[in-house]
Amino acid sequence: MIIGACGFTGSGSSAVMDYLKEYNSIYPFNDFEFILSHSPDGLEDLDFQLNRHCSKYSSSVVAIERFRRNVYNYTINLIVDKSIRRKAAELSEDFIRSITQVKWKGFGSAHHQMRFDPFYKDITFNKLSYKLAIRFLRLMPGSIRKNWSIYPATTMEFSICPKDFDELAQEYVSSILELLGADPSKKILLDQPFSGNCPQNSFKFFKDPKAIIVDRDPRDMYIFVKEFYHRKGIVYQVPTDSVEHFVDYYLHMRDKQPYLDSDERILRIQFEDMVYNYEESTRKISDFCGLSSTDRYRTVFKPQKSINNTQVFRRFKGYEKDISFIENKLPSYLFPFEKYPAISHFEEMFDKVKTLS
Secondary structure (H helix, E strand, O other): OEEEEEOOOOOOHHHHHHHHOOEOOEEEEOOOOOOOOOOOOOHHHHHHHHHHHOOOOHHHHHHHHHHHHHHHHHOHHHOOOHHHHHHHHHHHHHHHHHHOOEEEEEOOHHHHHHHHOOOOOOHHHHHHHHHHHHHHHHOOOHHHHHOOOOOOOEEEEEOOOOOOHHHHHHHHHHHHHHHOOOOOOOEEEEEOOOOOOOHHHHHHHOOOEEEEEEEOOHHHHHHHHHHHHHOOOOOOOOOOOOHHHHHHHHHHHHOOOHHHOOOOOEEEEEHHHHHHOHHHHHHHHHHHHOOOHHHEOOOOOOHHHHHHHOOHHHOOOOOHHHHHHHHHHOHHHOOOHHHOOOOOOOOOOOOOOOOOO
16 A cells, blocks of 8 residues: 655644554655656656647657656665665666657657757757757768767657557556565655646546545645745745635645545545544544454654644734635635634744745
Protein backbone atom coordinates (compact mmCIF):
# COMPACT_ATOMS: atom_id res chain seq x y z
CA MET A 1 0.00 0.00 0.00
CA ILE A 2 1.16 3.51 -0.86
CA ILE A 3 -0.20 6.20 1.47
CA GLY A 4 0.13 9.78 0.33
CA ALA A 5 -0.11 12.69 2.75
CA CYS A 6 -1.23 15.52 0.48
CA GLY A 7 -2.36 19.10 0.85
CA PHE A 8 -2.83 22.46 -0.82
CA THR A 9 0.44 24.18 0.14
CA GLY A 10 0.42 25.36 3.72
CA SER A 11 -2.61 23.29 4.66
CA GLY A 12 -0.98 21.02 7.27
CA SER A 13 -0.37 17.60 5.70
CA SER A 14 2.78 17.28 7.82
CA ALA A 15 0.47 16.58 10.77
CA VAL A 16 -0.71 13.38 9.08
CA MET A 17 2.88 12.49 8.21
CA ASP A 18 3.89 12.84 11.85
CA TYR A 19 0.94 10.82 13.11
CA LEU A 20 1.52 7.90 10.74
CA LYS A 21 5.21 7.79 11.69
CA GLU A 22 4.01 6.46 15.05
CA TYR A 23 3.23 3.04 13.57
CA ASN A 24 5.77 0.27 13.17
CA SER A 25 4.05 -1.13 10.06
CA ILE A 26 4.54 2.20 8.24
CA TYR A 27 7.67 2.99 6.27
CA PRO A 28 7.86 6.80 6.07
CA PHE A 29 9.84 8.38 3.25
CA ASN A 30 10.02 12.14 3.62
CA ASP A 31 13.54 12.99 2.49
CA PHE A 32 11.81 15.09 -0.16
CA GLU A 33 8.37 15.49 -1.70
CA PHE A 34 7.81 12.57 -4.05
CA ILE A 35 6.16 14.52 -6.88
CA LEU A 36 7.38 12.30 -9.72
CA SER A 37 3.91 11.61 -11.08
CA HIS A 38 1.97 14.88 -10.82
CA SER A 39 4.61 17.60 -11.20
CA PRO A 40 4.67 19.40 -14.58
CA ASP A 41 6.33 17.08 -17.12
CA GLY A 42 5.91 14.16 -14.74
CA LEU A 43 4.22 10.84 -15.43
CA GLU A 44 0.76 12.39 -15.78
CA ASP A 45 1.94 14.75 -18.53
CA LEU A 46 3.97 12.01 -20.21
CA ASP A 47 0.90 9.77 -20.23
CA PHE A 48 -1.20 12.53 -21.79
CA GLN A 49 1.26 13.29 -24.60
CA LEU A 50 1.97 9.67 -25.48
CA ASN A 51 -1.49 8.16 -25.07
CA ARG A 52 -4.03 10.93 -25.64
CA HIS A 53 -2.52 13.96 -27.36
CA CYS A 54 -0.27 12.19 -29.92
CA SER A 55 0.54 15.02 -32.34
CA LYS A 56 2.60 13.20 -34.99
CA TYR A 57 6.13 12.59 -33.72
CA SER A 58 6.54 15.89 -31.89
CA SER A 59 4.42 15.08 -28.83
CA SER A 60 6.48 12.12 -27.74
CA VAL A 61 9.90 13.51 -28.71
CA VAL A 62 9.36 16.65 -26.65
CA ALA A 63 7.44 14.94 -23.82
CA ILE A 64 10.04 12.23 -23.27
CA GLU A 65 12.90 14.72 -23.07
CA ARG A 66 10.94 16.96 -20.73
CA PHE A 67 10.09 13.95 -18.55
CA ARG A 68 13.77 12.99 -18.43
CA ARG A 69 14.71 16.47 -17.26
CA ASN A 70 11.88 16.47 -14.71
CA VAL A 71 13.13 13.21 -13.19
CA TYR A 72 16.64 14.57 -12.88
CA ASN A 73 15.52 17.90 -11.42
CA TYR A 74 12.93 16.69 -8.90
CA THR A 75 14.05 13.18 -7.98
CA ILE A 76 17.53 12.08 -9.00
CA ASN A 77 19.33 15.31 -8.09
CA LEU A 78 17.69 15.26 -4.64
CA ILE A 79 19.27 11.92 -3.75
CA VAL A 80 22.34 12.40 -1.55
CA ASP A 81 24.02 9.02 -2.06
CA LYS A 82 25.90 9.08 -5.40
CA SER A 83 25.60 5.34 -6.04
CA ILE A 84 21.84 5.44 -5.47
CA ARG A 85 21.63 8.52 -7.66
CA ARG A 86 23.37 6.67 -10.51
CA LYS A 87 21.07 3.68 -10.13
CA ALA A 88 18.00 5.95 -10.17
CA ALA A 89 19.26 7.46 -13.42
CA GLU A 90 19.71 3.97 -14.89
CA LEU A 91 16.18 2.95 -13.85
CA SER A 92 14.80 6.11 -15.43
CA GLU A 93 16.59 5.48 -18.71
CA ASP A 94 15.41 1.85 -18.66
CA PHE A 95 11.82 3.05 -18.29
CA ILE A 96 12.20 5.54 -21.14
CA ARG A 97 13.64 2.81 -23.39
CA SER A 98 10.75 0.50 -22.51
CA ILE A 99 8.14 3.01 -23.75
CA THR A 100 10.12 4.23 -26.80
CA GLN A 101 9.06 2.60 -30.06
CA VAL A 102 11.54 4.17 -32.49
CA LYS A 103 14.81 5.97 -31.82
CA TRP A 104 16.99 7.81 -34.35
CA LYS A 105 19.26 10.79 -34.92
CA GLY A 106 17.41 13.70 -36.44
CA PHE A 107 15.88 17.12 -35.93
CA GLY A 108 12.78 19.02 -36.86
CA SER A 109 9.93 21.00 -35.32
CA ALA A 110 9.94 18.96 -32.13
CA HIS A 111 13.66 19.42 -31.64
CA HIS A 112 13.24 23.07 -32.59
CA GLN A 113 10.54 23.52 -29.92
CA MET A 114 12.57 21.72 -27.28
CA ARG A 115 15.65 23.83 -27.93
CA PHE A 116 13.64 27.02 -27.64
CA ASP A 117 11.80 26.03 -24.46
CA PRO A 118 12.40 28.90 -21.99
CA PHE A 119 11.71 26.49 -19.11
CA TYR A 120 15.15 25.02 -19.71
CA LYS A 121 17.49 27.48 -21.43
CA ASP A 122 17.81 31.03 -22.72
CA ILE A 123 15.56 31.30 -25.77
CA THR A 124 17.63 33.91 -27.65
CA PHE A 125 20.87 31.94 -27.46
CA ASN A 126 19.22 28.73 -28.59
CA LYS A 127 17.44 30.36 -31.52
CA LEU A 128 20.71 31.88 -32.76
CA SER A 129 22.76 28.71 -32.30
CA TYR A 130 20.11 26.61 -34.05
CA LYS A 131 19.91 28.92 -37.07
CA LEU A 132 23.70 29.06 -37.42
CA ALA A 133 23.95 25.26 -37.21
CA ILE A 134 21.31 24.81 -39.92
CA ARG A 135 23.07 27.27 -42.24
CA PHE A 136 26.37 25.50 -41.68
CA LEU A 137 24.82 22.11 -42.37
CA ARG A 138 23.32 23.30 -45.66
CA LEU A 139 26.81 24.14 -46.90
CA MET A 140 27.99 20.58 -46.37
CA PRO A 141 28.06 18.02 -49.24
CA GLY A 142 25.02 15.77 -49.46
CA SER A 143 26.95 12.68 -48.40
CA ILE A 144 27.96 14.40 -45.16
CA ARG A 145 24.51 15.83 -44.49
CA LYS A 146 23.01 12.37 -44.91
CA ASN A 147 25.08 10.92 -42.09
CA TRP A 148 25.20 14.00 -39.87
CA SER A 149 24.76 12.96 -36.23
CA ILE A 150 25.88 15.95 -34.15
CA TYR A 151 24.18 19.25 -33.33
CA PRO A 152 21.62 20.30 -34.55
CA ALA A 153 20.79 16.60 -34.91
CA THR A 154 19.88 14.88 -31.67
CA THR A 155 18.36 11.66 -30.43
CA MET A 156 14.67 11.45 -31.32
CA GLU A 157 12.60 9.16 -29.11
CA PHE A 158 9.21 8.42 -30.65
CA SER A 159 6.20 6.73 -29.05
CA ILE A 160 2.45 6.66 -29.68
CA CYS A 161 0.25 4.60 -27.37
CA PRO A 162 3.09 2.41 -26.09
CA LYS A 163 2.05 -1.07 -24.98
CA ASP A 164 1.60 -1.59 -21.23
CA PHE A 165 2.43 2.04 -20.41
CA ASP A 166 0.55 2.02 -17.07
CA GLU A 167 2.13 -1.24 -15.93
CA LEU A 168 5.63 -0.13 -16.94
CA ALA A 169 5.18 3.22 -15.19
CA GLN A 170 3.97 1.51 -12.02
CA GLU A 171 6.93 -0.89 -12.05
CA TYR A 172 9.26 2.08 -12.56
CA VAL A 173 7.82 3.97 -9.58
CA SER A 174 8.03 0.86 -7.38
CA SER A 175 11.66 0.32 -8.40
CA ILE A 176 12.56 3.92 -7.56
CA LEU A 177 10.89 3.64 -4.16
CA GLU A 178 12.66 0.39 -3.32
CA LEU A 179 15.95 1.93 -4.41
CA LEU A 180 15.28 4.82 -2.01
CA GLY A 181 14.90 2.31 0.83
CA ALA A 182 11.15 1.81 0.95
CA ASP A 183 10.27 -1.58 2.42
CA PRO A 184 7.63 -3.18 0.14
CA SER A 185 6.51 -5.45 2.99
CA LYS A 186 5.26 -2.36 4.85
CA LYS A 187 2.79 0.38 4.09
CA ILE A 188 4.83 3.12 2.43
CA LEU A 189 4.13 6.70 3.48
CA LEU A 190 5.04 9.42 0.98
CA ASP A 191 4.96 13.20 1.13
CA GLN A 192 2.83 14.74 -1.67
CA PRO A 193 2.88 11.82 -4.18
CA PHE A 194 -0.53 12.94 -5.47
CA SER A 195 -1.86 16.43 -6.12
CA GLY A 196 -4.23 17.58 -3.40
CA ASN A 197 -7.02 18.69 -5.72
CA CYS A 198 -6.96 15.69 -8.11
CA PRO A 199 -5.07 12.72 -6.59
CA GLN A 200 -6.91 10.20 -8.80
CA ASN A 201 -4.87 11.26 -11.83
CA SER A 202 -1.78 9.58 -10.40
CA PHE A 203 -3.30 6.55 -8.69
CA LYS A 204 -2.60 4.19 -11.60
CA PHE A 205 1.13 4.72 -11.21
CA PHE A 206 1.17 3.31 -7.66
CA LYS A 207 0.36 -0.10 -6.22
CA ASP A 208 -2.69 0.04 -3.92
CA PRO A 209 -2.70 3.86 -3.53
CA LYS A 210 -4.49 5.83 -0.84
CA ALA A 211 -4.53 9.60 -0.45
CA ILE A 212 -5.13 11.57 2.73
CA ILE A 213 -5.97 15.14 1.72
CA VAL A 214 -5.45 17.71 4.48
CA ASP A 215 -7.05 21.15 4.34
CA ARG A 216 -6.89 24.19 6.60
CA ASP A 217 -9.05 27.15 7.55
CA PRO A 218 -8.49 29.88 4.91
CA ARG A 219 -8.22 32.62 7.53
CA ASP A 220 -5.27 30.92 9.19
CA MET A 221 -3.63 30.08 5.88
CA TYR A 222 -3.89 33.71 4.75
CA ILE A 223 -2.37 35.16 7.92
CA PHE A 224 0.24 32.44 8.25
CA VAL A 225 1.60 33.11 4.77
CA LYS A 226 1.53 36.91 5.16
CA GLU A 227 3.04 37.03 8.63
CA PHE A 228 5.58 34.25 8.38
CA TYR A 229 6.63 33.76 4.77
CA HIS A 230 6.20 37.20 3.27
CA ARG A 231 7.63 39.09 6.23
CA LYS A 232 10.62 36.76 6.17
CA GLY A 233 11.15 37.64 2.52
CA ILE A 234 10.30 34.15 1.33
CA VAL A 235 8.62 33.84 -2.06
CA TYR A 236 5.67 31.54 -1.49
CA GLN A 237 3.19 29.77 -3.73
CA VAL A 238 0.06 31.27 -2.16
CA PRO A 239 -0.97 34.77 -3.37
CA THR A 240 -1.60 37.24 -0.57
CA ASP A 241 -0.88 40.51 -2.39
CA SER A 242 -4.61 41.13 -2.04
CA VAL A 243 -7.27 39.26 -0.13
CA GLU A 244 -9.36 39.08 -3.32
CA HIS A 245 -6.58 37.20 -5.11
CA PHE A 246 -6.18 34.86 -2.15
CA VAL A 247 -9.89 34.03 -2.08
CA ASP A 248 -9.93 33.33 -5.82
CA TYR A 249 -6.88 31.09 -5.47
CA TYR A 250 -8.26 29.23 -2.45
CA LEU A 251 -11.69 28.69 -3.98
CA HIS A 252 -10.65 27.58 -7.47
CA MET A 253 -8.10 25.17 -6.03
CA ARG A 254 -10.96 23.32 -4.31
CA ASP A 255 -14.30 24.06 -5.90
CA LYS A 256 -15.68 21.05 -7.84
CA GLN A 257 -12.24 19.43 -7.93
CA PRO A 258 -11.90 15.62 -8.24
CA TYR A 259 -10.70 15.14 -4.65
CA LEU A 260 -14.26 15.85 -3.54
CA ASP A 261 -15.62 12.87 -5.50
CA SER A 262 -16.72 9.78 -3.65
CA ASP A 263 -13.70 7.48 -3.72
CA GLU A 264 -12.79 4.88 -1.10
CA ARG A 265 -9.12 5.57 -1.83
CA ILE A 266 -9.40 9.18 -0.63
CA LEU A 267 -9.78 10.46 2.92
CA ARG A 268 -10.32 14.16 3.56
CA ILE A 269 -9.09 15.51 6.91
CA GLN A 270 -9.20 19.01 8.35
CA PHE A 271 -5.93 20.06 10.00
CA GLU A 272 -7.84 21.68 12.87
CA ASP A 273 -9.62 18.38 13.59
CA MET A 274 -6.22 16.79 14.16
CA VAL A 275 -5.87 19.23 17.06
CA TYR A 276 -9.37 19.77 18.47
CA ASN A 277 -10.86 16.38 17.64
CA TYR A 278 -7.72 14.32 17.91
CA GLU A 279 -9.21 10.95 18.86
CA GLU A 280 -11.93 11.00 16.20
CA SER A 281 -9.70 12.24 13.36
CA THR A 282 -6.80 9.90 14.10
CA ARG A 283 -9.21 6.97 14.34
CA LYS A 284 -10.45 7.81 10.84
CA ILE A 285 -6.86 7.84 9.59
CA SER A 286 -5.88 4.55 11.23
CA ASP A 287 -9.06 2.82 9.99
CA PHE A 288 -8.51 4.20 6.48
CA CYS A 289 -4.95 2.84 6.44
CA GLY A 290 -5.85 -0.48 8.09
CA LEU A 291 -3.66 0.15 11.15
CA SER A 292 -3.87 -1.60 14.51
CA SER A 293 -3.50 0.23 17.83
CA THR A 294 -1.17 -2.53 19.01
CA ASP A 295 1.22 -1.57 16.22
CA ARG A 296 1.67 1.96 17.50
CA TYR A 297 4.98 2.28 19.28
CA ARG A 298 5.78 5.97 19.73
CA THR A 299 4.35 9.48 19.76
CA VAL A 300 5.39 12.04 17.16
CA PHE A 301 2.37 14.26 16.52
CA LYS A 302 1.38 16.27 19.60
CA PRO A 303 -1.88 18.22 19.31
CA GLN A 304 -1.03 20.27 22.41
CA LYS A 305 1.85 21.78 20.41
CA SER A 306 0.15 21.98 17.03
CA ILE A 307 -2.64 24.03 18.61
CA ASN A 308 -0.25 26.94 18.18
CA ASN A 309 -0.77 26.66 14.43
CA THR A 310 -4.51 27.28 14.79
CA GLN A 311 -6.51 30.50 15.26
CA VAL A 312 -3.52 32.37 13.85
CA PHE A 313 -5.84 35.01 12.38
CA ARG A 314 -6.84 36.10 15.91
CA ARG A 315 -3.29 36.94 16.93
CA PHE A 316 -2.60 39.79 14.52
CA LYS A 317 -4.22 43.19 14.34
CA GLY A 318 -4.93 45.14 11.17
CA TYR A 319 -6.45 42.27 9.18
CA GLU A 320 -10.03 42.61 10.38
CA LYS A 321 -11.40 43.68 6.96
CA ASP A 322 -9.49 40.93 5.16
CA ILE A 323 -10.72 38.27 7.58
CA SER A 324 -14.29 39.52 7.24
CA PHE A 325 -13.98 39.33 3.45
CA ILE A 326 -12.71 35.73 3.66
CA GLU A 327 -15.54 34.78 6.02
CA ASN A 328 -18.13 36.23 3.65
CA LYS A 329 -16.67 34.61 0.52
CA LEU A 330 -15.61 31.21 1.90
CA PRO A 331 -18.13 30.33 4.64
CA SER A 332 -18.19 26.60 3.88
CA TYR A 333 -14.42 26.30 4.38
CA LEU A 334 -14.28 27.89 7.84
CA PHE A 335 -13.49 25.73 10.85
CA PRO A 336 -15.97 26.32 13.74
CA PHE A 337 -13.47 27.60 16.28
CA GLU A 338 -16.37 29.13 18.21
CA LYS A 339 -17.38 25.64 19.37
CA TYR A 340 -14.13 25.20 21.25
CA PRO A 341 -12.59 27.01 24.24
CA ALA A 342 -10.54 30.07 23.43
CA ILE A 343 -6.78 29.62 23.61
CA SER A 344 -5.30 31.84 26.30
CA HIS A 345 -1.63 31.12 25.64
CA PHE A 346 0.39 30.55 22.51
CA GLU A 347 4.01 29.47 22.35
CA GLU A 348 6.46 31.68 20.53
CA MET A 349 6.22 29.84 17.27
CA PHE A 350 7.03 31.99 14.29
CA ASP A 351 10.79 31.60 14.59
CA LYS A 352 10.47 27.86 15.09
CA VAL A 353 7.54 26.85 12.93
CA LYS A 354 8.03 24.21 10.27
CA THR A 355 6.54 24.55 6.82
CA LEU A 356 3.01 23.23 6.67
CA SER A 357 2.95 21.24 3.40
